[in-house]
Amino acid sequence: MPLLDWIFPCLRTPVPIPDKPIEVTILDHVHSSEVNESDPNHVGGGKEITYVGGIALLVNSITGPGIVQIPLIYQLSGWLTPTIIMLLCQIASSFSASMLCYAMEKVKGNERFRGRVEFSGVAREFLPYWAFVVTMVLLVISLMALLISSVILSAQTMDGALLSMFNVSYGIEFFPHPGFVTISSVNNTGSYSPFGNIVVLSLGYVIVLCLTIPMGLFNLDDNIIIQNIAFGVTALIFLEWFVNFFFVGLEPSRTPAFVVNWNNQAQVLGTIIFNYAFVTTIPSWANEKRPEVSINRSIWLSTSIATVFYIMIGILGAWAFQFTSDQDLLDVINLETGNPKFLVSTSKIAVIVFPLVSFLSSIPVFSIVIKYNLVEHNICRKGFANFWAVIFPWLISIAFYGGAGIQDVINWTSLCVNGFINFVVPMILYIIANFRADNRRINQMKLEDPSNAEIEDDFDEPLVIYEDQDIFSVLPTLRYVKATQIAWVFIVLMTILCFAVIVLNIVVAFT
Numbered sequence: 023m024p025l026l027d028w029i030f031p032c033l034r035t036p037v038p039i040p041d042k043p044i045e046v047t048i049l050d051h052v053h054s055s056e057v058n059e060s061d062p063n064h065v066g067g068g069k070e071i072t073y074v075g076g077i078a079l080l081v082n083s084i085t086g087p088g089i090v091q092i093p094l095i096y097q098l099s100g101w102l103t104p105t106i107i108m109l110l111c112q113i114a115s116s117f118s119a120s121m122l123c124y125a126m127e128k129v130k131g132n133e134r135f136r137g138r139v140e141f142s143g144v145a146r147e148f149l150p151y152w153a154f155v156v157t158m159v160l161l162v163i164s165l166m167a168l169l170i171s172s173v174i175l176s177a178q179t180m181d182g183a184l185l186s187m188f189n190v191s192y193g194i195e196f197f198p199h200p201g202f203v204t205i206s207s208v209n210n211t212g213s214y215s216p217f218g219n220i221v222v223l224s225l226g227y228v229i230v231l232c233l234t235i236p237m238g239l240f241n242l243d244d245n246i247i248i249q250n251i252a253f254g255v256t257a258l259i260f261l262e263w264f265v266n267f268f269f270v271g272l273e274p275s276r277t278p279a280f281v282v283n284w285n286n287q288a289q290v291l292g293t294i295i296f297n298y299a300f301v302t303t304i305p306s307w308a309n310e311k312r313p314e315v316s317i318n319r320s321i322w323l324s325t326s327i328a329t330v331f332y333i334m335i336g337i338l339g340a341w342a343f344q345f346t347s348d349q350d351l352l353d354v355i356n357l358e359t360g361n362p363k364f365l366v367s368t369s370k371i372a373v374i375v376f377p378l379v380s381f382l383s384s385i386p387v388f389s390i391v392i393k394y395n396l397v398e399h400n401i402c403r404k405g406f407a408n409f410w411a412v413i414f415p416w417l418i419s420i421a422f423y424g425g426a427g428i429q430d431v432i433n434w435t436s437l438c439v440n441g442f443i444n445f446v447v448p449m450i451l452y453i454i455a456n457f458r459a460d461n462r463r464i465n466q467m468k469l470e471d472p473s474n475a476e477i478e479d480d481f482d483e484p485l486v487i488y489e490d491q492d493i494f495s496v497l498p499t500l501r502y503v504k505a506t507q508i509a510w511v512f513i514v515l516m517t518i519l520c521f522a523v524i525v526l527n528i529v530v531a532f533t
Contacts (some may be wrong), residue, residue: 028287028355065397065404066138067241071311075246076337078253079307080324081385083300085256085331087175090350090376091293093339094330098347100280100291100338105167107291108336110519111298112329113154114512117444119321119498120306122507123355125495126305128455133330138309139360142395143352145447148454157447161302161395164443166415167297167435173230173419176381179352180226181216182459193217195223196420222424228269230381231416234458237382238389238412243310252383259379260331265349266369269361277340285530298325301444303332303391317494330394389415422527437527449509452496456506 071079095104109464124143126132129139129147139147145157195203197220205217237245250261268458283289308317335351343354356373358366392411396402403409496505 023195025163030519034218039152041424046172061421062419064305065394065407067243067310067453069310069312070243071246071315072314073312075250075309076307076315077324078249078383079242080300080320081328081388082249082252082256082329082380083303083387084119084297084325086172086384086495087179087377087380088172088293088297089335089380090179090468092336092354093351094344094345094347094349095290095293096277096282096336096340097279097345098286101277101340102279103287103290104294104336106295107332108298108329108332110515111294112325114516115298115301115484116322116325117496117505117508117512118448119301119325120318121505122301122304122448122492123317123321124496125448125455126308126452128459134309134313135308140309140395140398141305143398144305144451146399148451157398157443158174158395158401158493160443160447162392164299164301164439165388165395167439168296168418169385169392169415170422171296171435172381172385172388173415174423176230176377177224177419177423178215178386179229179350179377179380181224182226182350182352183377184226185216186352190227191216193222195220195222195225199324202483217398217424217495220424221421223420226377227420227423230377230385231466233378234381234385234389235412235416237386238393239408240386240390242306242387242390242394245390248386249383252379255375256383259376260335262365262368262372263335263355265287265367266355266358266361267338268344270358271364272338272341274341274345277337285525287528288523288530292434293443294417295437295520296435299440299444299450303387306387306391306394314495318496355432363478369523389533395505437520437524440448441516446513449513452509453506 026309059522061198075233077467092104122141123135125144125148126139126350127135129137129144131137142154142158145161149157156370181191186206190206193203195201195217203220203222215222215224236483237248297385302350304321311320339351341360343351346355351375355369359370393404393407396407396410401407451482495501497508
């Protein structure tokens, strides 16, 4: 296509046409073909993640600590908007993750995912240098925002759980009144933090920090046992919540189909995109999964499980409890005393256990992915990457811990960065990689049969023959629907949707 030829001239990659098929070796500057523990700057584990481990990892990445806010979202905005947005994000994120894996597999030397290439490596392979730099900046901002938000939400949830269980939590206040502080009830000052609008190092924050930082220093495959345990425990907690909902009693009148409050409606998309912003972590999982693990099956099953959890917890939780604007699901469950004694006891246990398993299964993953991407292109060495990915977010999070503004950070970052880097960029990479793959097939036809010389190609890229070419596809071969068409539809749809909600947020902010 001349238009793509004009936009992406750097995709012309002259390679001599070989006389016979060649085996492409793995490029050292893109990835390594095997784990090299003797290299002090090496990051990444072996290909050891199983199918079950991958499902646990992906579901945990989607259903993090933010899930306890979903019933409140349903009650404030109605059940229609969040349900539609969740289903849309589930489909879009699944296609986006699958398309990103397709582009990964088309990086030279990474056939059958035999090597190692992160999100940044895929962008470097298929985008002009300036676009690669922009993508890297947005990628780091997105992952940092997700990590910092997860840290704050986990610490706030943990402090809330401590208050629920022991009626006390402690902290060291830095501003405005430095000193030791003790709270015995939630400080209702418009803040999501139990401590109110102060800069504080809380006990819940320290607990989360001590448990998660060591895990962020390891590789992704080293964390899979934690992911499996966390997935099992989380499923049991969700089951306990469902039982709790039915014992309390369901009142559908608490959640109308649509609430005409544009301020509440404006926050729905940002909150849900924040929860589905897992696509940037997909390459790290694909690099370390076992070869026999199906990518498409893992992705679609994981997003389907997570979406079912979100919708069921959102709707049933909103029907079962009446929320105030500063309450999450753990708060209202802990306050419920009318249930049978055994259920009250299990609810108390779930309130304290859920924050532990949610941050143990989500926060280290973001740190590991940031570290992988920083080291891959020698942006910094492993030691500095550990600092920026594992330590730095915790230092920044202290300043934001006590303010309600973290919800604004989540909302705006999700709309302006996470939506673009998780849904749009992977599909753009897929489209470009797909054109390149078509080009290679055309060139191969020309080489095998000179009578095909009249066939036109898109980038005039000389033939590069790969062993086991085209072993991964986003969709089965369909007559009327192509994955490229789906990619363009979602690129346009998500761009328009995010832009419209950004405008709505701006209008709401100034009215």
